[in-house]
Amino acid sequence: MLDEHDDPPGPRAGRSRRGGAPSPARRRFGRALIAAGTAGALVAALGALAGCGREGTRTAGFRSMDITGAEFGRDFALVDPDGRTRTLAEFRGRAVLLFFGFTQCPDVCPTTLARASEVMQRLGADADRVQVIFITVDPERDTPELLREYTKTFDPRFLGLRGDLAATEATAREFKVFYRKVPTGSTYTMDHTALSFAYDTAGRLRLAVAHGADAEQVAADLKLLLAEAS
Numbered sequence: 001m002l003d004e005h006d007d008p009p010g011p012r013a014g015r016s017r018r019g020g021a022p023s024p025a026r027r028r029f030g031r032a033l034i035a036a037g038t039a040g041a042l043v044a045a046l047g048a049l050a051g052c053g054r055e056g057t058r059t060a061g062f063r064s065m066d067i068t069g070a071e072f073g074r075d076f077a078l079v080d081p082d083g084r085t086r087t088l089a090e091f092r093g094r095a096v097l098l099f100f101g102f103t104q105c106p107d108v109c110p111t112t113l114a115r116a117s118e119v120m121q122r123l124g125a126d127a128d129r130v131q132v133i134f135i136t137v138d139p140e141r142d143t144p145e146l147l148r149e150y151t152k153t154f155d156p157r158f159l160g161l162r163g164d165l166a167a168t169e170a171t172a173r174e175f176k177v178f179y180r181k182v183p184t185g186s187t188y189t190m191d192h193t194a195l196s197f198a199y200d201t202a203g204r205l206r207l208a209v210a211h212g213a214d215a216e217q218v219a220a221d222l223k224l225l226l227a228e229a230s
């Protein structure tokens, strides 16, 4: 339950790294996103894109936040459970739904993966044109084997990716995703951004999907992205 859900509103809300006191509108925006399970630099980035006090622009019928033109989340180079290095570029021609997490996550990750699985079912034949990618923020515990078993539990088509600590950090920075270890007695859990990102078939980052969005909404948005390509 540490995926940002325990954050009290107040000084940490939005975790803006900008100087000065946040405006009430920015605080509200930050809180709305924190409630959706995100944090940190991403809030600042989305705030800058979407404007303070609004929940982002919804255009072209998309129900998730349209972040077309975002200059982050451009690519990654991470390793799949077979040991092959994978990049975002190789998924051109398919829409991509991507998120970060860890296999021992008690709440946010299982919910997100279960939703992605339902999205694939709702897409029917279109699911062949969608790739779901799960990137671990806990490479120390998430071995390739664990990652494979975990994603397979939800859908055998899902791809789990990992990097070493430096690659994980670099990827999170590129995606403006926040994560950190939170000690829990003798072990630890991870605190992490709970947003999903959707890419169009040309490999462009298009949508930030809230943790609370339901499968029907996400499937509808992916269908719109696929329709652009046909």
Ligand SMILES: [Cu+2]
Binding pocket: 003, 100, 101, 102, 105, 106, 107, 108, 109, 110, 192
């Ligand atoms: Cu999680």
